[in-house]
Amino acid sequence: MPARRLVHHVEPTRYGVAVSTIKVLDESPHRGVKVFADYTGRITTSCEAIVIGSGPGGAVVAKELAEAGFDVILLEEGPPFGAADFRQDAGAAMQRTLRGQGTRVAMGNAYMPTMQANGLGGGSLVNSAICARAPAFTIESWQECTGIDLTREALDPHYARVEQFLGVEPTSQEVLGQRNLRFKMGCDSLGMSSEPTRRNVKGCKGSAECFTGCRTGAKRSMDVSYVPAAIRAGARVYTSVRAERVLHDGSVVRGIRGHVVEPFTSRESHEVEIHATFVVLAAGCMQTPVILQKSGLNGRWVGQELQFHPGLAVMAVYDEVIDPWVGATQGYHSLHYINEGIKLEVLWAPPAILATRLPGTGHDYQRNLLSYDRMAPFDVIAGAYRSRGRVRASKFGWNPRISFDLHEEDMARLMKGLRILSDICWASGAVGILPGINGIPDILFSRQEAEILRTKTFKPSDAVIGSNHAFGTTRMSKRSQDGVVDEHGRHHEIRNLYVADTGIFVGSPAVNPMLTCMALADRIAQGIAERR
Numbered sequence: 001m002p003a004r005r006l007v008h009h010v011e012p013t014r015y016g017v018a019v020s021t022i023k024v025l026d027e028s029p030h031r032g033v034k035v036f037a038d039y040t041g042r043i044t045t046s047c048e049a050i051v052i053g054s055g056p057g058g059a060v061v062a063k064e065l066a067e068a069g070f071d072v073i074l075l076e077e078g079p080p081f082g083a084a085d086f087r088q089d090a091g092a093a094m095q096r097t098l099r100g101q102g103t104r105v106a107m108g109n110a111y112m113p114t115m116q117a118n119g120l121g122g123g124s125l126v127n128s129a130i131c132a133r134a135p136a137f138t139i140e141s142w143q144e145c146t147g148i149d150l151t152r153e154a155l156d157p158h159y160a161r162v163e164q165f166l167g168v169e170p171t172s173q174e175v176l177g178q179r180n181l182r183f184k185m186g187c188d189s190l191g192m193s194s195e196p197t198r199r200n201v202k203g204c205k206g207s208a209e210c211f212t213g214c215r216t217g218a219k220r221s222m223d224v225s226y227v228p229a230a231i232r233a234g235a236r237v238y239t240s241v242r243a244e245r246v247l248h249d250g251s252v253v254r255g256i257r258g259h260v261v262e263p264f265t266s267r268e269s270h271e272v273e274i275h276a277t278f279v280v281l282a283a284g285c286m287q288t289p290v291i292l293q294k295s296g297l298n299g300r301w302v303g304q305e306l307q308f309h310p311g312l313a314v315m316a317v318y319d320e321v322i323d324p325w326v327g328a329t330q331g332y333h334s335l336h337y338i339n340e341g342i343k344l345e346v347l348w349a350p351p352a353i354l355a356t357r358l359p360g361t362g363h364d365y366q367r368n369l370l371s372y373d374r375m376a377p378f379d380v381i382a383g384a385y386r387s388r389g390r391v392r393a394s395k396f397g398w399n400p401r402i403s404f405d406l407h408e409e410d411m412a413r414l415m416k417g418l419r420i421l422s423d424i425c426w427a428s429g430a431v432g433i434l435p436g437i438n439g440i441p442d443i444l445f446s447r448q449e450a451e452i453l454r455t456k457t458f459k460p461s462d463a464v465i466g467s468n469h470a471f472g473t474t475r476m477s478k479r480s481q482d483g484v485v486d487e488h489g490r491h492h493e494i495r496n497l498y499v500a501d502t503g504i505f506v507g508s509p510a511v512n513p514m515l516t517c518m519a520l521a522d523r524i525a526q527g528i529a530e531r532r
């Protein structure tokens with residue numbers, strides 16, 4: 001058992017200071033990782049394989065290639081975060097770990113917030129650790145759409161390898177807490193199937209802090225799992241390095257160019273140039289197209305076909321205390337309507353974020369805040385099969401312009417999910433719900449009042465829709481005229497360039513995307529090693 005020590009956090013708040021104490025691993029999980037302070041001048045080096053981005057896609061490729069004997073460099077723009085670096089205050093946490101300080105939005109017929117991480121481990125650092133295999137029908141629809149030679153059976157061994165390495169297992173009863181159990185109760189009494197989510201955690205304490213960072217080290221995010229394994233196998237890991245352009249002559253890549261960037265300010269310092277036999281882009285669905293476009297590799301499909309799982313949340317209000325901050329962040333879900341592209345989940349986020357959903361001002365708002373210990377948020381994510389958006393590099397800087405229009409058919413699917421959530425709330429003993437939809441009462445006090453969710457039609461701009469599941473901007477296809485990479489992640493024109501993030505998905509996986517991203521990355525790494 002590794003040694004643990006106590007860490008005390010003291011954070012200023014409006015009313016004084018908040019103090020919390022937790023046990024953290026004594027030993028740094030990031031030993032061997034190069035950080036900003038290590039760089040003293042221009043970096044010029046070479047290797048066999050450069051992997052750009054240390055999220056679920058890049059971390060898997062880096063480990064697998066290093067273990068296969070490749071000389072690997074893994075580049076990550078953000079810094080590493082240890083337990084003592086996490087902030088529980090939502091604003092501070094988002095400012096430190098997320099791109100655009102967590103204020104990124106997709107613009108279109110709805111104003112849709114979308115979050116991407118900027119730190120060692122990518123999205124796995126801030127996500128809820130849900131690991132779900134995509135149902136076979138989604139992979140079949142990808143196959144039909146772009147002709148790729150990929151099936152769920154072909155992905156299964158890769159899913160299994162990733163799950164085994166991470167120790168993915170169902171959330172244990174002991175850490176569910178009332179919030180997750182109320183959701184189960186509601187599903188049970190409606191005769192709907194539901195189950196504990198399978199997650200990449202070991203010894204989860206149910207602290208509900210996945211979004212601001214798991215301070216106990218229970219979450220097996222990439223920075224404490226795949227990245228250390230890559231380092232043990234000989235990979236070099238450089239954090240605070242932004243890859244900006246792929247060096248190529250139109251048919252072959254020979255490396256990348258970029259800059260060292262200061263954590264949290266993104267201020268550029270030393271230049272970086274790394275030569276390599278091949279390059280794997282895993283900078284995420286929003287950043288990989290930017291690198292391609294800035295490198296002059298802006299083929300027809302780059303940045304196009306952006307798809308999301310738009311999500312809506314409803315807050316259940318109970319007449320007894322349930323202490324919603326206790327229990328695994330997203331410990332329960334229902335796949336009962338998954339064939340319709342509707343997934344229902346328990347949710348949690350820091351109070352500062354959820355409290356923005358509470359209605360009222362002045363004393364009313366104060367009263368609502370006082371009921372916080374009797375509330376539980378549940379959410380629906382939906383397949384947006386008819387909706388599309390795109391990602392374009394800005395002329396200056398590295399933040400993309402993101403656009404997305406939610407099709408009315410997909411909005412209808414999302415609203416159906418919200419109605420089912422409302423039914424779950426009542427069936428779980430709620431005495432009120434906060435639907436979070438403009439144009440109807442802020443609080444609905446009975447099933448009858450909630451009928452308005454069935455009788456009225458809503459536009460995307462009526463709802464607070466958000467999404468952190470993004471895909472499609474460098475999609476896989478059989479033929480070069482239909483996508484950016486083939487089903488092995490290999491660029492159609494430049495054969496020593498690969499992509500291994502969720503951008504290669506042809507469409508929605510219907511469930512949370514991380515595990516599918518990792519299974520595909522595992523398959524891509526295996527393909528590279530076989531072709532060596």
Ligand SMILES: Cc1cc2nc3c(=O)[nH]c(=O)nc-3n(C[C@H](O)[C@H](O)[C@H](O)COP(=O)(O)OP(=O)(O)OC[C@H]3O[C@@H](n4cnc5c(N)ncnc54)[C@H](O)[C@@H]3O)c2cc1C
Nearest residue numbers: 053055057077122123127128130243284501502512513514
């Ligand atoms: C709050 C939140 C909760 C979520 N919950 C879940 C969940 O429970 N289960 C699930 O399946 N999915 C979840 N997701 C989605 C999931 O985390 C993402 O789909 C997943 O992380 C995508 O992996 P990726 O490798 O494609 O990209 P990312 O995770 O975005 O990783 C890309 C990495 O590349 C780095 N990078 C970007 N540009 C550059 C550059 N130019 N140079 C160097 N490095 C660069 C980034 O900093 C980042 O670390 C959640 C997402 C969020 C934000």
Ligand code: SF4
Nearest residue numbers: 204205207208210214
């Ligand atoms: S619920 Fe808490 S202990 Fe469990 S993985 Fe998330 S942050 Fe870590």
